[in-house]
Amino acid sequence: MAVKSLLFLVIGLLVPVSAHAYVDPGTGSFIIQGIIATLVGAGVAIKLSWKRIKARFTGRSVVEDDDLDA
Secondary structure, eight states: OHHHHHHHHHHHHHSOSOOOOOOOTHHHHHHHHHHHHHHHHHHHHHHHTHHHHHHHHHOOOOOOOOOSOO
16 A cells, blocks of 8 residues: 555656746757667667677677778
């Protein structure tokens, strides 16, 4: 019973009845930039560690390449 009461109290405090706030037009652009940056960052991280990811699924060992020209 106490857990339910505490849960309702927390939800009641976290969910506002109404928000009187202004969101300017640049906010949507900012959110889109963040989403694009996240996707590009994930792509770069996957590209940099692709040999390790591939080795994990194929079961082969990773051969480290010290050649920075490639």
